[in-house]
Amino acid sequence: MPTYENLYIINLSMNGTKIEIEPQGYSFSTTENIKSLYSTASISFEDTTGLIQEYLGTVPGTPIEIEFGNKDHTNKAIYVVNFDSLNEAESPGYITGKVDLFLIHENFFEHKIISKAYNNRISRIVRQLMGKYNFSKVDIDDTGNEDIWYQPLITDAKFIQERLLPHAYSYNASLSPFYSYITSNNEYHFRNMKSMYEEGKILTIEYKVISGDSDNDEDRSAENKVTSIKRWRNAYKNIWKIQNRSLFSIDTETGNLIEDNDSMIQYPAENNLKMPVIGNSTTPNSWHDDGTSETETGKKENKIGLRTSSNKDGMLIDEFLLLQPFNPILHAGKVIQLNVYTINREGSQLSNSFSGIYVVVECEHIWDGENSRAYTKLIVGRKYLSVSNSYLVKEQLR
Amino acid sequence: MIKLNLYYAKITNNNDPVKKGKLQIRLLPEFKDIKESLLPWADPFFSIGSSTSSYSMNLPKIGSSVWVAVDEMFTSFNYLFGAPFEGLFDYASVKTSLDTISELSSTTYPDINFNLMESGNIHFENSVTGDIGILHNTGSYVLFDNTGKIYATSVGDITIKDGNGNEVLTSTSGIQLKTGDAVTWKPNILPNCLFTGAPHGGPTGGITKLTGG
Numbered sequence: 001m002p003t004y005e006n007l008y009i010i011n012l013s014m015n016g017t018k019i020e021i022e023p024q025g026y027s028f029s030t031t032e033n034i035k036s037l038y039s040t041a042s043i044s045f046e047d048t049t050g051l052i053q054e055y056l057g058t059v060p061g062t063p064i065e066i067e068f069g070n071k072d073h074t075n076k077a078i079y080v081v082n083f084d085s086l087n088e089a090e091s092p093g094y095i096t097g098k099v100d101l102f103l104i105h106e107n108f109f110e111h112k113i114i115s116k117a118y119n120n121r122i123s124r125i126v127r128q129l130m131g132k133y134n135f136s137k138v139d140i141d142d143t144g145n146e147d148i149w150y151q152p153l154i155t156d157a158k159f160i161q162e163r164l165l166p167h168a169y170s171y172n173a174s175l176s177p178f179y180s181y182i183t184s185n186n187e188y189h190f191r192n193m194k195s196m197y198e199e200g201k202i203l204t205i206e207y208k209v210i211s212g213d214s215d216n217d218e219d220r221s222a223e224n225k226v227t228s229i230k231r232w233r234n235a236y237k238n239i240w241k242i243q244n245r246s247l248f249s250i251d252t253e254t255g256n257l258i259e260d261n262d263s264m265i266q267y268p269a270e271n272n273l274k275m276p277v278i279g280n281s282t283t284p285n286s287w288h289d290d291g292t293s294e295t296e297t298g299k300k301e302n303k304i305g306l307r308t309s310s311n312k313d314g315m316l317i318d319e320f321l322l323l324q325p326f327n328p329i330l331h332a333g334k335v336i337q338l339n340v341y342t343i344n345r346e347g348s349q350l351s352n353s354f355s356g357i358y359v360v361v362e363c364e365h366i367w368d369g370e371n372s373r374a375y376t377k378l379i380v381g382r383k384y385l386s387v388s389n390s391y392l393v394k395e396q397l398r
Numbered sequence: 399m400i401k402l403n404l405y406y407a408k409i410t411n412n413n414d415p416v417k418k419g420k421l422q423i424r425l426l427p428e429f430k431d432i433k434e435s436l437l438p439w440a441d442p443f444f445s446i447g448s449s450t451s452s453y454s455m456n457l458p459k460i461g462s463s464v465w466v467a468v469d470e471m472f473t474s475f476n477y478l479f480g481a482p483f484e485g486l487f488d489y490a491s492v493k494t495s496l497d498t499i500s501e502l503s504s505t506t507y508p509d510i511n512f513n514l515m516e517s518g519n520i521h522f523e524n525s526v527t528g529d530i531g532i533l534h535n536t537g538s539y540v541l542f543d544n545t546g547k548i549y550a551t552s553v554g555d556i557t558i559k560d561g562n563g564n565e566v567l568t569s570t571s572g573i574q575l576k577t578g579d580a581v582t583w584k585p586n587i588l589p590n591c592l593f594t595g596a597p598h599g600g601p602t603g604g605i606t607k608l609t610g611g
Contacts, residue, residue, distance in 0.1 A: 114431075115427070115428060115429055115430050115431040115432055116431060116432060117429075117432045117433065117436035117437070119436060147473075148436055148438070149472075150428075150429070150432070150438070150472040152425065152428035152429060152472055153427060153428045153430075163471055163472065166471075167471070289399060289400070291400065291474075292474075299473075302473070
């Protein structure tokens with residue numbers, strides 16, 4: 001049986017110095033999610049003597065570089081200790097035992113408040129802002145939204161996440177929303193969902209138990225086999241209110257109310273696909289404030305961006321939680337082909353409803369030191385699926 | 399619904415290029431380091447009843463302070479007058495001025511509605527009695543009292559003209575009257591001569607102005 005040295009590359013450095021503890025002596029994980037800017041990490045280890053804590057090796061602010069991969073691919077990023085905990089002392093009377101560290105990507109602590117205005121497109125501003133920091137790559141999809149944008153004594157991160165991201169719009173994105181996130185390979189991404197899909201699948205992941213030695217499918221290497229799968233579908237109530245919306249704005253010339261409407265299946269529109277929900281197609285369930293009428297292109301695009309981003313809850317209605325052997329090429333924002341199966345008279349059959357292209361919403365790479373094994377936990381999601389014409393429910397789906 | 403927050407701001411420019419009463423403002427401290435050319439032009443918050451055809455304008459000066467209502471995304475800016483850091487207004491100074499108008503029946507606070515201009519001129523109205531008028535910074539005033547009587551008091555000359563060319567002019571040399579049908583002053587306050595029929599007054603009689611005594 002191969003040892004971890006043959007399979008994985010694991011290096012932890014604290015304050016620039018490599019930690020001289022064997023990887024079996026600690027566990028850690030790195031987590032990234034397209035819905036939140038910062039990747040996070042957690043590390044737990046046995047401080048059997050209490051000396052690591054004594055020498056203040058775990059205090060908040062301590063930078064720890066985590067390098068985690070295999071011979072083909074490694075991810076490396078610096079995280080900073082946000083807080084540490086010692087839940088239970090192992091030896092009564094001594095500060096010893098299992099210490100947990102909770103860390104955030106170092107970028108969180110690099111920002112300072114800035115008072116500045118930008119007269120530019122959102123994507124160019126984001127590139128300018130995030131280009132200042134120590135990322136291995138800054139990966140940005142172009143937007144429109146040319147306007148004057150104010151950063152009123154807030155950090156670059158808050159400015160991007162709370163002011164720019166909600167307005168981001170691109171004609172090329174076909175009304176799919178933008179996401180802003182950092183991955184565990186120290187890359188920053190400002191991407192729209194359509195562009196993620198257009199990049200194409202990076203691998204096919206299968207959930208199928210093969211009995212005996214019949215596993216000779218070349219397309220199904222060991223690292224692509226899902227060991228555990230769980231439905232992770234969003235609650236219907238979370239998207240019910242965006243099914244159909246009235247859009248209201250005020251005409252700045254006349255003061256009159258302008259009425260319009262939209263539907264969640266416009267973000268983006270996919271004519272041949274269906275959302276896996278049954279619902280009405282006409283009655284408004286909520287209304288969206290479109291503000292005032294605008295004539296400038298940039299400001300019009302800002303409004304469309306706000307409408308689109310307010311539909312984000314509907315983008316990932318169909319989700320799965322997958323556990324599989326460690327695969328460091330998997331990251332949030334990547335697209336995979338998921339194959340799952342049902343059972344019929346002839347044996348197994350590829351599920352038409354659930355097999356398909358999914359985007360990785362959350363990716364957690366985990367090192368379990370106690371068992372000397374690594375694995376990857378994914379939450380994958382999608383909005384639409386292709387439904388067979390023979391399925392009676394098809395006409396009722398959105 | 400738009401959620402607005404109030405911010406303190408200094409006015410950096412009041413010469414709105416589109417002449418719609420906008421003010422260029424610097425929110426403090428939020429916009430403290432922003433280049434002046436990129437500072438926003440805030441729209442005025444219209445008072446009730448204002449419209450594109452009915453409006454009252456009294457633009458504050460560059461360097462003075464305003465409260466500005468800003469949406470959460472910092473995309474819309476509307477200014478309100480009067481940031482309190484420059485002190486609250488004291489009615490006593492207006493009352494002192496209005497008390498010089500002897501015909502004004504009452505100047506009791508808070509009955510007086512007024513608009514004190516930067517120049518010191520005051521538009522005023524007693525909301526209880528109905529007295530209304532204008533007090534000039536020189537001390538001259540025009541008052542319509544609560545019975546409709548008109549009082550015009552000037553520290554200098556007074557000229558009254560009508561649409562027919564008639565004029566009344568008061569000056570240090572007395573009162574001059576002019577009718578619309580002649581270019582000459584001809585106050586004719588005496589009847590014509592009973593014997594000759596010639597006028598006793600007016601230019602023919604050698605009288606062109608009225609004086610006391």
